[in-house]
Amino acid sequence: EVQLVEAGGGLVQPGRSLRLSCTAAGFTFGDYGVSWFRKAPGKGLEWVGFIRSKAYGETTEYAASVRGRFTISRDDSKSIAYLQMASLKTEDTAVYYCSRDILWVRKGYDYWGQGTLVTVSS
Amino acid sequence: DVVMTQSPDSLAVSLGERATINCKSSRSVLNSSNNKNYLAWYQQKPGQPPKLLIYWASTRESGVPDRFSGSGSGTDFTLTISSLQAEDVAVYYCQQFYTTPETFGQGTEVEIK
Numbered sequence: 001e002v003q004l005v006e007a008g009g010g011l012v013q014p015g016r017s018l019r020l021s022c023t024a025a026g027f028t029f030g031d032y033g034v035s036w037f038r039k040a041p042g043k044g045l046e047w048v049g050f051i052r053s054k055a056y057g058e059t060t061e062y063a064a065s066v067r068g069r070f071t072i073s074r075d076d077s078k079s080i081a082y083l084q085m086a087s088l089k090t091e092d093t094a095v096y097y098c099s100r101d102i103l104w105v106r107k108g109y110d111y112w113g114q115g116t117l118v119t120v121s122s
Numbered sequence: 123d124v125v126m127t128q129s130p131d132s133l134a135v136s137l138g139e140r141a142t143i144n145c146k147s148s149r150s151v152l153n154s155s156n157n158k159n160y161l162a163w164y165q166q167k168p169g170q171p172p173k174l175l176i177y178w179a180s181t182r183e184s185g186v187p188d189r190f191s192g193s194g195s196g197t198d199f200t201l202t203i204s205s206l207q208a209e210d211v212a213v214y215y216c217q218q219f220y221t222t223p224e225t226f227g228q229g230t231e232v233e234i235k
Contacts, residue, residue: 018226035224037172045172045215047224061222097171107178108162108219112171 002026002111004098009116012088020083020116022098030054030076035109036054036083038094038118048096051081056103066092088120123141124218126150128227134235141203145216150196153220160220163201165190166229172215176201208234210213 001009008020022034049062051072060072071084081098095117099109124193125148135141157226159179165202176192179199189204203210211234216227 039166044229045166045217045226047217047222047226063223106160106219107181108164108174108217109172110174110183112173115171 002100004111004113005098006096006098006113006116007094009118011121013122014088014090014120017084017086018082018088018118020085020096020098020118022081022083022113024079024081024100027100029079031103032102034072034074034081035099035101036072036081037097037099037112037117038092039097040091040094043094046094048083050101052101053103056097085118088118090120092118093120094118123223124151124221124225126216126218126225128214128216128228128230130230131228132231132233134233135203135206135209136235139235141206141210141232143201143214143216143232145194145199145201145227147197147199151218151220152196154227159195159199160218161194161199162190162217162219163190164215164217166215167212174182175214177181203232206232206234 003025005023012018033052036048038046051060068089074081095115097115099112127146129144161179163176165173175186175190180192191202193200213229213231215229
């Protein structure tokens with residue numbers, strides 16, 4: 001069974017850092033890209049960024065709102081992707097989700113984690 | 123950025139009736155190399171992650187009831203729920219994954235009339 005589990009959320013002060021993880025199971029993690037999304041309270045879904053698989057260069061792309069502050073990485077040996085968030089702002093408060101991207105047949109995002117809540121507040 | 127605009131913002135439909143949601147992209151999301159529209163529809167219920175319903179504008183994801191259908195190409199797309207059920211109450215989003223940044227519509231809230 002395909003599973004994605006996010007962890008690492010919590011309450012953090014503005015300007016501080018936090019690292020989220022996305023642990024995968026039930027599929028060959030290294031073959032897939034991983035995207036991060038977020039949903040802020042009362043707002044819609046927002047794409048945060050993604051990391052391609054090693055076969056696709058392990059390249060990353062980010063939304064303008066987080067570029068330069070957030071970094072996505074992956075450890076295929078552990079089937080984990082990370083979202084390192086720095087210089088956090090109150091507007092980064094959201095539930096963060098990870099999802100897998102089938103890079104060779106792009107069809108949207110078929111499996112998602114349950115999400116982890118990040119609250120940025122003093 | 124490709125701007126995705128959904129209409130309406132909210133929709134109240136009687137049980138068993140049809141619900142129609144529209145999505146318009148600011149530019150084409152048709153991949154000419156494979157003739158596929160890189161447009162997906164998701165359903166999100168409170169406290170749950172999004173669920174993929176439709177991809178390539180009109181291909182139903184495995185396990186999704188056939189009352190859900192998608193249509194359109196280029197810049198104009200539609201999600202139709204042919205006979206609304208109580209469990210379909212949710213917010214629905216369209217998403218383009220043709221180019222980065224990948225973008226979503228603002229969401230359409232569907233409720234029972």
